[in-house]
Amino acid sequence: MGSLLMAAGCSQEPSISFFCESDRAGNYILKWEVSPKDDDDEIKIYMSKDDAGFQEPPVLTTSVNDYVATIPTGDPIGRHFFRLKVNKTFSGVISNRVFKTDSVQNFRDLGGYNTVTGKQVKWGRLYRSGELYELTGKDKNMLDALGIKTVVDFRDHEERLQYPDDYQAQKIIHIPMYTGNRAYVREKIIDGTFYRGDAIIFTQDTYKTLITDYSEEFAQLFDILCDEANYPVLIHGYLGKDRVGLASYILLYVLGVSNAVNEDDYLLSNSNISEEQVMGEARFLPERMQEAATVVCKVNLSYLNYAKTCMINKSGSIDNYITNELKLTEDKKEKLRQILLY
Structure with a gap:
């Protein structure tokens, strides 16, 4: 599963671009680019089963220079959504675009x-x-x-x-x-x-x-x-x-x-x-x-x-x-x- 690299759509700095894909086991792979950024900036990853709300605490906090993180959910069927935060700037809502299927083309x-x-x-x-x-x-x-x-x-x-x-x-x-x-x-x-x-x-x-x-x-x-x-x-x-x-x-x-x-x-x-x-x-x-x-x-x-x-x-x-x-x-x-x- 996957999606295009997307900009955050936010006028504030920094700008956060992202990519998301998931596998049939329910693991989500998030990739990001932040610009401008400081090397000591952290990125917080929030997860929710509802794209309308994201709660503290984040599921992961890591360096912006890691560029990628794998988030296991243990749920191969349910849909999960994410938002990234650097300093006070949030990304848009993130999820996988493409679904790997056994019998359906192009889902x-x-x-x-x-x-x-x-x-x-x-x-x-x-x-x-x-x-x-x-x-x-x-x-x-x-x-x-x-x-x-x-x-x-x-x-x-x-x-x-x-x-x-x-x-x-x-x-x-x-x-x-x-x-x-x-x-x-x-x-x-x-x-x-x-x-x-x-x-x-x-x-x-x-x-x-x-x-x-x-x-x-x-x-x-x-x-x-x-x-x-x-x-x-x-x-x-x-x-x-x-x-x-x-x-x-x-x-x-x-x-x-x-x-x-x-x-x-x-x-x-x-x-x-x-x-x-x-x-x-x-x-x-x-x-x-x-x-x-x-x-x-x-x-x-x-x-x-x-x-x-x-x-x-x-x-x-x-x-x-x-x-x-x-x-x-x-x-x-x-x-x-x-x-x-x-």
Whole structure:
């Protein structure tokens, strides 16, 4: 499990940047950078199972020059949150972003990011992932522990029929978006008639279709996210990278996360999708066929930029697309900020 290196989002000095990951045994590894700092400065680490409150005393006090600490919790299922303190300066709330799973691709928390206005996206409210097909017992326990209340499934009818979700949340909402016959594409890759160029065109066409034909479906998602009673929410597709990737990008954009950080979140799919699990025997194919498989299983900023160009072509700007096509009024945007920002 892991997260990006994040700044504290605090105007006071010193500035604290952090990184957090955890393992299946419940150990958290915290890494930090403090600037400016004195060599004799101490860093205090506070831990809580509730991101809304942190109590004295800290679980660990150590030198800022240690840069890393491992915090064992003895709890492989429960979620833990942290804050760092140097002198009188606190970091933002810290937790792991990525979850190691046995049967789910690309499962991660959309929280933790700082906005350009100094706010922070709340942890534990909104998750994103691939499909929930044939979950292991461990993965079901993880979802239960996270308290997932609403699952939003972007897969189309055929995808859901062939690979039904194996998790029963209180609310399961289907918002189907057709992105091509994945079994057909996989078969074409394996039989050697679908190459890298074909895969790139296929993916670009998918992103264009999502922007031009499915604005009502994305608007439906944001209406769901504007209802605080639905949280915590998990949105998923097949691999959680294209339909979910665009939805996540638009949401973080609305919340005020910088474009650079937003793009980094989009690219995190590349390190959290197992091409071997997705394509199986394709990894033994000749290189030119493997290149096609990689395109299908991964994301690239060129696809995201193409989607943004499609938004601009359709509405004149990304902001206009969000307002006019996705029906995200200023009131709805403010509601999302109230629900999802510290």
